[in-house]
Amino acid sequence: METRELRYFVAVAEELHFGRAAQRLGIAQPPLSRAILQLERRLGVALLERTSRTVTLTEAGAVLLREGRAALDAVDAAGRRTRRAALGGTGPGLVLVTKAGASGDLLSRLLDAYAAMPGAVAVDVVLCGIGEQERQLRDGRADVALLHRPFDSVTGFDTEELSVEGQVAILPAGHPLTGRAHLRMADVTALPGLPLPRWPGPDGAYPDGPGPEAHDSTQMYQLIALGRAAAILPESCRTHLRRDLAAVPVLDAPAVTTVIAWPPHSRSRALAGLVRAATGLVQHVP
Amino acid sequence: METRELRYFVAVAEELHFGRAAQRLGIAQPPLSRAILQLERRLGVALLERTSRTVTLTEAGAVLLREGRAALDAVDAAGRRTRRAALGGTGPGLVLVTKAGASGDLLSRLLDAYAAMPGAVAVDVVLCGIGEQERQLRDGRADVALLHRPFDSVTGFDTEELSVEGQVAILPAGHPLTGRAHLRMADVTALPGLPLPRWPGPDGAYPDGPGPEAHDSTQMYQLIALGRAAAILPESCRTHLRRDLAAVPVLDAPAVTTVIAWPPHSRSRALAGLVRAATGLVQHVP
DNA sequence: GGCATCGATACCTCCCGGGTATCGACGCAC
DNA sequence: GTGCGTCGATACCCGGGAGGTATCGATGCC
Numbered sequence: 178m179e180t181r182e183l184r185y186f187v188a189v190a191e192e193l194h195f196g197r198a199a200q201r202l203g204i205a206q207p208p209l210s211r212a213i214l215q216l217e218r219r220l221g222v223a224l225l226e227r228t229s230r231t232v233t234l235t236e237a238g239a240v241l242l243r244e245g246r247a248a249l250d251a252v253d254a255a256g257r258r259t260r261r262a263a264l265g266g267t268g269p270g271l272v273l274v275t276k277a278g279a280s281g282d283l284l285s286r287l288l289d290a291y292a293a294m295p296g297a298v299a300v301d302v303v304l305c306g307i308g309e310q311e312r313q314l315r316d317g318r319a320d321v322a323l324l325h326r327p328f329d330s331v332t333g334f335d336t337e338e339l340s341v342e343g344q345v346a347i348l349p350a351g352h353p354l355t356g357r358a359h360l361r362m363a364d365v366t367a368l369p370g371l372p373l374p375r376w377p378g379p380d381g382a383y384p385d386g387p388g389p390e391a392h393d394s395t396q397m398y399q400l401i402a403l404g405r406a407a408a409i410l411p412e413s414c415r416t417h418l419r420r421d422l423a424a425v426p427v428l429d430a431p432a433v434t435t436v437i438a439w440p441p442h443s444r445s446r447a448l449a450g451l452v453r454a455a456t457g458l459v460q461h462v463p
Numbered sequence: 464m465e466t467r468e469l470r471y472f473v474a475v476a477e478e479l480h481f482g483r484a485a486q487r488l489g490i491a492q493p494p495l496s497r498a499i500l501q502l503e504r505r506l507g508v509a510l511l512e513r514t515s516r517t518v519t520l521t522e523a524g525a526v527l528l529r530e531g532r533a534a535l536d537a538v539d540a541a542g543r544r545t546r547r548a549a550l551g552g553t554g555p556g557l558v559l560v561t562k563a564g565a566s567g568d569l570l571s572r573l574l575d576a577y578a579a580m581p582g583a584v585a586v587d588v589v590l591c592g593i594g595e596q597e598r599q600l601r602d603g604r605a606d607v608a609l610l611h612r613p614f615d616s617v618t619g620f621d622t623e624e625l626s627v628e629g630q631v632a633i634l635p636a637g638h639p640l641t642g643r644a645h646l647r648m649a650d651v652t653a654l655p656g657l658p659l660p661r662w663p664g665p666d667g668a669y670p671d672g673p674g675p676e677a678h679d680s681t682q683m684y685q686l687i688a689l690g691r692a693a694a695i696l697p698e699s700c701r702t703h704l705r706r707d708l709a710a711v712p713v714l715d716a717p718a719v720t721t722v723i724a725w726p727p728h729s730r731s732r733a734l735a736g737l738v739r740a741a742t743g744l745v746q747h748v749p
Numbered sequence: 750g751g752c753a754t755c756g757a758t759a760c761c762t763c764c765c766g767g768g769t770a771t772c773g774a775c776g777c778a779c
Numbered sequence: 780g781t782g783c784g785t786c787g788a789t790a791c792c793c794g795g796g797a798g799g800t801a802t803c804g805a806t807g808c809c
Contacts, residue, residue, distance in 0.1 A: 178542050179466050181797090195756060208798045210757060220542060222549035229755050229805045237549035243728065244541035244603075251537040255530035256464050256506060263508035263523035317530075332621055333727035441619035442529065467766090481787060494767045496788060515774045515786050 180252050182216045183245045185209055186224065190242040193232045247315070254317030254440075261317075270298025270447045274319035277304035278394030280435050282416055283340060283458070284323060287437075291454035298447045306393050307376045314440055320448055325411065326434040334438040337456050344430035345415060347401055347408045348423050355423040362409075362429050371407040374400055398422060411435075466538050468502045469531045471495055472510065476528040479518045533601070540603030540726070547603075556584025556733045560605035563590035564680030566721050568702055569626060569744070570609060573723075577740035584733045592679050593662045600726055606734055611697065612720040620724040623742050630716035631701060633687055633694045634709050641709040648695075648715050657693040660686055684708060697721075 188198040189209065199206040217224050224238035234242065261268060275284060284302070291297050303319060311330060313319040323339075324331055346365045348355055354364065366373065372388035374397050383390050389406055391397040394414075400406040402421045411433040415424045437455045439448055474484040475495065485492040503510050510524035520528065547554060561570060570588070577583050589605060597616060599605040609625075610617055632651045634641055640650065652659065658674035660683050669676050675692055677683040680700075686692040688707045697719040701710045723741045725734055 178538055180538070181465060183538070183541065196754090204797090205799060206756075207758080207800085212797085214757085220546055220549075222545055224545075227756065228807095229757090230807060232756085235549075236551075237545050240548040241541060241545040244537075244544050247728065248534065248537035248541045251530075251534035252464055252466070252469070255469070255527060255534045258530050259508055259510075259523050259527040260506055262526040263506075263521075265522075333619055335618055442533065482785090490766090491768060492787075493769085493789080498766085500788085513787065515788090516776060518787085 178216070178219070180249060182212055183249055185212045186216055186238075187242060187245050187249065189213060189225065189232070190234055190238060190245075193234075195232065250312070250316040254315065257317035258443075269301035271321060271451060272301045272303055272319045273321050273323070273451070274303040274305055274310045274313045275323035276307060276310065276325070276394070278414070278417075279325060279411070280323050280340075280413060282413060283435060286458055287323075287451075287455050290458055291451050294450055294454055296446075297450060300451070308378065314438065320443070320445075321437060321439045321451060324436050324438050326436060327431060328433070331436060331438055333441070335441050336436040336438045337452060338434055338436050339455055339459055340413075340435045341432050342411050342413055342435075343432060344409050344427050345412045345424040346427050347398075347410055347414070347418070348425065349401055349404050350421050350423045352423065355425060357425055359426045359428050362427060365407055365409060365427060368407055371404070373408060374406045464502070464505070466535060468498055469535055471498045472502055472524075473528060473531050473535065475499055475511065475518070476520055476524060479520070481518065536598070536602040540601065543603035544729075555587035557607060557737060558587045558589055558605045559607050559609070559737070560589040560591055560596045560599045561609035562593060562596065562611070562680070564700070564703075565611060565697070566609050566626075566699060568699060569721060572744055573737075573741050576744055577737050580736055580740055582732070583736060586737070594664065600724065606729070606731075607723060607725045607737060610722050610724050612722060613717060614719070617722060617724055619727070621727050622722040622724045623738060624720055624722050625741055625745055626699075626721045627718050628697050628699055628721075629718060630695050630713050631698045631710040632713050633684075633696055633700070633704070634711065635687055635690050636707050636709045638709065641711060643711055645712045645714050648713060651693055651695060651713060654693055657690070659694060660692045 185198070185202060188202050189195060192198040192201065195209055195213075196206050199209040202209065213225065220241075222237045223235050224241055226233045226235055273284075288300060288302070291300065303313065305313060308329070310319070310322040310324060311334075314322050314334065322334075324334075324336070346354070346360050348371070352371075354360060354368075357364075372386070374388045374391035375383050375386050377383055377390075377392065389400050391400060391406070397406065397408055398419055401408060402419065409427055409430055410424075412424070412426065418424055437452060439452070471484070471488060474488050475481060478484040478487065481495055481499075482492050485495040488495065499511065506527075508523045509521050510527055512519045512521055559570075574586060574588070577586065589599065591599060594615070596605070596608040596610060597620075600608050600620065608620075610620075610622070632640070632646050634657070638657075640646060640654075643650075658672070660674045660677035661669050661672050663669055663676075663678065675686050677686060677692070683692070683694055684705055687694060688705065695713055695716055696710075698710070698712065704710055723738060725738070
């Protein structure tokens with residue numbers, strides 16, 4: 178199987194429309210149809226059910242979509258890491274990715290601690306939107322990530338736990354509940370007119386629901402300040418909270434574990450140092 | 464990057480010889496040279512240092528060899544799993560791989576427990592040589608594996624621990640040490656004329672050393688019976704030990720943990736059932 | 750029933766992957 | 780040092796296949 182065929186199939190499987198997929202791929206529709214047919218013949222498997230009006234995935238097609246994405250990510254990662262290896266000292270030594278607005282304190286302490294180590298290399302910090310870290314780690318754009326269980330999935334990565342913290346409800350300043358010493362999940366989820374915002378899932382799509390869509394923490398804070406939403410976040414976000422927002426501990430919210438994660442089989446000297454610096458932080462701040 | 468280019472590069476990087484690599488790939492040498500040159504141009508990276516007498520990997524080339532193998536495995540896995548998904552009920556429902564001769568008891572109990580579960584599917588058991596399980600799991604030939612830490616690496620897989628056991632020294636029956644109630648590592652490693660056999664590493668090559676090469680447990684048992692080697696193995700192997708061999712506990716040998724491992728993002732209904740059956744065993748046999 | 754949409758088919762072109770022949774560089778034997 | 784053998788690169792040719800345009804057949808919609 179060639180990566181070209183995989184790319185073509187993934188495009189069609191995502192669009193469920195040969196014309197749009199062809200446009201996205203920058204080719205005409207007939208070659209795309211032929212390529213998919215050829216792939217199906219070669220695998221001996223029906224991947225798509227098509228009528229002249231609709232295209233749907235077969236069960237096998239759904240498997241190839243998931244596995245094919247992972248395979249394409251692995252190929253991308255091979256290219257990127259090879260290029261990076263050739264750059265040697267000129268490029269960034271390590272690329273660390275994390276959600277914008279999360280674990281800011283921990284991150285700055287980590288960077289300080291690592292920079293103080295002998296032999297430390299330059300660390301590029303990439304702040305990305307929700308759910309994009311795993312992808313960047315898998316396809317080689319990043320070497321290491323700070324993830325937050327249980328929100329982010331860590332399957333397939335090597336990890337070390339860095340911190341565990343409770344969660345707080347974020348409310349507009351002056352909201353009646355801000356007077357309370359603590360809340361329960363039920364108090365927050367049932368707030369009239371203040372639904373929890375919806376985050377994009379691992380596939381980049383927003384789930385259905387009543388809340389407004391939020392792609393990053395800035396959007397979300399703005400929505401809360403406007404009185405259109407509430408949120409439940411790790412308590413470390415309090416240190417940088419806007420003045421027009423208030424935080425109240427939520428006793429029965431699940432604890433959030435911050436972990437440092439990296440792809441297996443990729444322990445470069447620099448990465449090992451950064452992980453060591455990270456686990457060293459845990460000793461100082463138990 | 465196309466998988467064809469990756470396959471070509473991996474072949475050359477493994478052979479370090481364009482002629483032999485071309486032969487292995489079933490093509491002539493000149494197109495192979497061109498393909499590698501084109502790959503290097505496209506990546507903008509020197510992958511190989513060649514003189515007219517020797518070929519060596521650059522640092523970037525070594526990275527691409529490692530990452531490229533993983534990527535090719537992922538592509539293979541995508542194809543295989545897709546075909547398997549299309550087979551539906553006709554093929555094996557699950558393929559379980561483990562080292563021949565290890566954890567036999569645990570395995571049969573696991574298979575019995577799973578078969579007794581409602582909705583259980585057929586399980587193909589693949590017994591392979593040392594160090595081949597990880598590869599089979601990564602490239603989709605197997606769905607799930609029994610691995611033994613610390614001998615097998617489990618990085619990149621999801622795992623559940625099934626059992627922890629000590630290790631015993633395996634000696635020819637009648638050897639003076641078989642009279643002892645227990646031994647220490649130093650007693651066994653220092654045996655004159657009975658070196659530990661050498662196992663193939665993750666790359667399939669045998670490490671250097673004094674001991675004889677052994678590819679599977681049968682070879683190894685034979686070598687021990689012949690008085691050419693000794694071995695240190697998990698104590699569960701005693702249940703099926705040949706009559707001409709003896710086992711003596713080694714107190715300070717590292718404990719061996721048997722785990723059930725599966726690729727991340729692959730929890731089919733059947734796999735989940737098998738994992739549940741496996742963890743259920745742990746309850747019964749703590 | 751006319752029409753628009755969409756995937757498949759027919760047919761053409763041209764690029765590129767693969768082949769053979771050969772060159773140039775290097776190691777080695779004597 | 781000279782001739783020879785080995786090995787990767789280059790030159791050149793051929794054929795298959797990837798990609799393009801034009802069009803067909805099926806289907807949902809007004």
